[in-house]
Amino acid sequence: MKTTIYMVRHAESPYTEGNERTRGLTPAGKNNIEKVTELLQDEGINHIVSSPYARAVLTVEALAQKLNIELQSIEDLRERHFAGEDYIIRDDKFMQAIQDSFHDPNYTLPGGETNADCQNRSVAALRTILEENKGKKIAIGTHGNVMTLMMQYFDAKYGFEFLIQTTKPDIYKMEFEDFELTGVTRLWNE
Incomplete structure (x- = not known):
C-alpha cells in the first residue's frame, strides 16, 4: 500500500543562540509560507505533523489551516x-x-546528540507515522539535518552533500510501499 510523505524543511529562520525551540522565521521565511501552502494544498494531504520547534510549525501551519487539518x-x-x-x-x-x-x-x-542517535529517534517516529497512516499522504514540518538523516536511513546517497544543497524551505515527496522507500521527488522550486 503506497503511503506518501512530504518532508517540508522549514523556511528561513534567524539564528539566535539559546533559542532553538522558539525562534521563528525571517521576513523572507514568512513570505515563503504562502508558496509552501500553494504547492501542497492540492496534493491530497490527509495528516500534518511537525517538529515542535516554532520554525517548523510555522512553515506548515498555514497549510494545516487551509486544509482544516489539526497539526500534530x-x-x-x-x-x-x-x-x-x-x-x-x-x-x-x-x-x-x-x-x-x-x-x-x-x-x-x-x-550534543550524535547523528546515529538523532536518526534512531526520528526514524522511529517516521515508522509510527507510516504505520498509523497507511495509504495516506502526510506532510512533516522538519529541519535540514533531521530530514537528511531520515532520508539517509533509506538511501545512503542522502548525506552531507545532499544537506548542504537543500534550501530553506525545501520539499521532498517520498513514496513508500509499507516501510520501503520507492521514490523521492523534489517539489520545491526556488
Whole structure:
C-alpha cells in the first residue's frame, strides 16, 4: 500500500543562540509560507505533523489551516541537538562539525546528540507515522539535518552533500510501499 510523505524543511529562520525551540522565521521565511501552502494544498494531504520547534510549525501551519487539518507536534521530529548549552561553537567551525558527524555517525560536540542517535529517534517516529497512516499522504514540518538523516536511513546517497544543497524551505515527496522507500521527488522550486 503506497503511503506518501512530504518532508517540508522549514523556511528561513534567524539564528539566535539559546533559542532553538522558539525562534521563528525571517521576513523572507514568512513570505515563503504562502508558496509552501500553494504547492501542497492540492496534493491530497490527509495528516500534518511537525517538529515542535516554532520554525517548523510555522512553515506548515498555514497549510494545516487551509486544509482544516489539526497539526500534530511530535517531539522526536525535533532537530538534532548539536552541542550542550554551555558549549559555544563559532560559525566558521559549525559546518565542519556537521560534516564530521556525517563521516562518523557517533561523532558529536560536547553535550550534543550524535547523528546515529538523532536518526534512531526520528526514524522511529517516521515508522509510527507510516504505520498509523497507511495509504495516506502526510506532510512533516522538519529541519535540514533531521530530514537528511531520515532520508539517509533509506538511501545512503542522502548525506552531507545532499544537506548542504537543500534550501530553506525545501520539499521532498517520498513514496513508500509499507516501510520501503520507492521514490523521492523534489517539489520545491526556488
